[in-house]
Structure formats: structure tokens, C-alpha cells
Amino acid sequence: SSRLGASMEGRCHGMMFADFIMNAERRQSWDPQIENVNELYPINDLDAANISMGFGKYGDCQKLGVGYTLTKAHPIGISPREQLTLCGIQQYDDGSAVIWGTELEDWHDHLMPAGERLTRARSHLFSIALVPTGENSFDAEYSLQLDFGGNLPHWLTGPIVLDSVKGMFGVAQPFFNAGEGGELDEFLKKEIEEDKFEDRNSILFTP
Numbered sequence: 070s071s072r073l074g075a076s077m078e079g080r081c082h083g084m085m086f087a088d089f090i091m092n093a094e095r096r097q098s099w100d101p102q103i104e105n106v107n108e109l110y111p112i113n114d115l116d117a118a119n120i121s122m123g124f125g126k127y128g129d130c131q132k133l134g135v136g137y138t139l140t141k142a143h144p145i146g147i148s149p150r151e152q153l154t155l156c157g158i159q160q161y162d163d164g165s166a167v168i169w170g171t172e173l174e175d176w177h178d179h180l181m182p183a184g185e186r187l188t189r190a191r192s193h194l195f196s197i198a199l200v201p202t203g204e205n206s207f208d209a210e211y212s213l214q215l216d217f218g219g220n221l222p223h224w225l226t227g228p229i230v231l232d233s234v235k236g237m238f239g240v241a242q243p244f245f246n247a248g249e250g251g252e253l254d255e256f257l258k259k260e261i262e263e264d265k266f267e268d269r270n271s272i273l274f275t276p
Contacts, residue, residue: 071231074210075238079245081199081207083158083166084131085253089241090168090197091136091156099236102140104149109180110135118157128159128167135173137182140190150190153181163201170195191216209238 089095093106111134112118118130138152156170172191173180194214201207211234245253 071213071234072210073231073234073238074208075242076202077207077209077238077242077245079205079207079242079247080253080257081164081166081201082245082253082257083160083168083199085245085256086166086197086199086209086241087132087158087168089237089244099240100233102143102233104139104141105137106139107137107182108134109137109182128161131158131160131166133157135177135180136170139187149187151181151187152190152192153177154192154195156195165198165200165207167199168197211237 089099091106091108093103096103096106111132115130115133118133119125122130134156136154136156138154140150142149153173154170155173156168159167159169161167170192172193178186192213193216194212196212198210198212199207213234244251247253
């Protein structure tokens, strides 16, 4: 297993940080081994998800679904790998968030995209915990228990994972610290406007 933390400057935002894991273009900006990341089966009824999780016992579920990851061959001789993962984002009242995932079982293979099956890598545990340390700063801790498959030893794969995660923090930092006019700033402004609109609708349309 691997754990790596970083102290980040900028606004703590779970959904935007998750983009660096779940969005193919952002993922490829720090992980050169990624061929594709795709959300195959999004769960759109988040109210039902929150009810099943005990009404906020584990925070507010903001995103949930089954995703597929495909990697490229690695120069040291690791062939392409594929993963099928249940992932989610939990948001908490204090502004913190947990981005999590766990590998699905072999009997879920019918959910895989059509095509030839590759060696399966398995994320037994994956999480990123984000905790605000101020109005414009937060700590991030990345935890991963990954089996690359194919009997590869941890001493060979562990450093690859750690270098990748360091790359993610390095790419994410300027995004979160861009300040006014940056992409995160524009997203937050849009989010505030959408919240206001939803509040207005709830007043207008509540019987």
C-alpha cells in the first residue's frame, strides 16, 4: 500500500480535485500511463445513495458510479492493465471531502466495455482525503492499496505509484492556487449561482 500527503494552497473542493482522477484529460496531465478513464455507469439518484448510507452518517454523497480505467504499457515491461471500480465523492459540513474507490469483483466483468480482456489491476482501497486548514488552504492525503496483477513485486511498482501521485499534486497545485479569474474561481461562481437558482425554485414550486 502507498500513502502520500501534501499541503495545498487554494480552496478545498472535492468535486474539482476528483477531476484529476476521473477526467481522462486531467488524469493524463500527470499520469502518462493512462490511456483512458471513463465513467461507465453513473448513479444519478444521489438521494437514494444518501439514504442507503444513513442520511449523512458518511457525509453527503455528491457523485457515485462505476468507472473503467485502461493503462498503457509501461517502459519497464508492464503490459496494459484495466480496472473496473466503484467510485464516489463524499462532502462534509466542515468543507472536507473524501474521494474513494474500490475494485469490483470478477463476477462484475459483464459491466466491462466490449473487447479483449487485459490483465486486471485491482485497487483494493483508494481514497483521497481533503481537509481545509484555512479559508484558502487544505491538506490532501492519498492512500492506495493496488495490486498490479501478473505477480509484479511491490518493490518494483511502489515507486511508480509514488512518483505518479507526486505528479498529481504538482499539477493540481497551480489549478487550485490560480486565484481570481482561474478555472476553479469561475466554477465556484457558477456553483453559487446554481445554488441560488435551486433555492429560488424550491420556494416557487413547493406546495
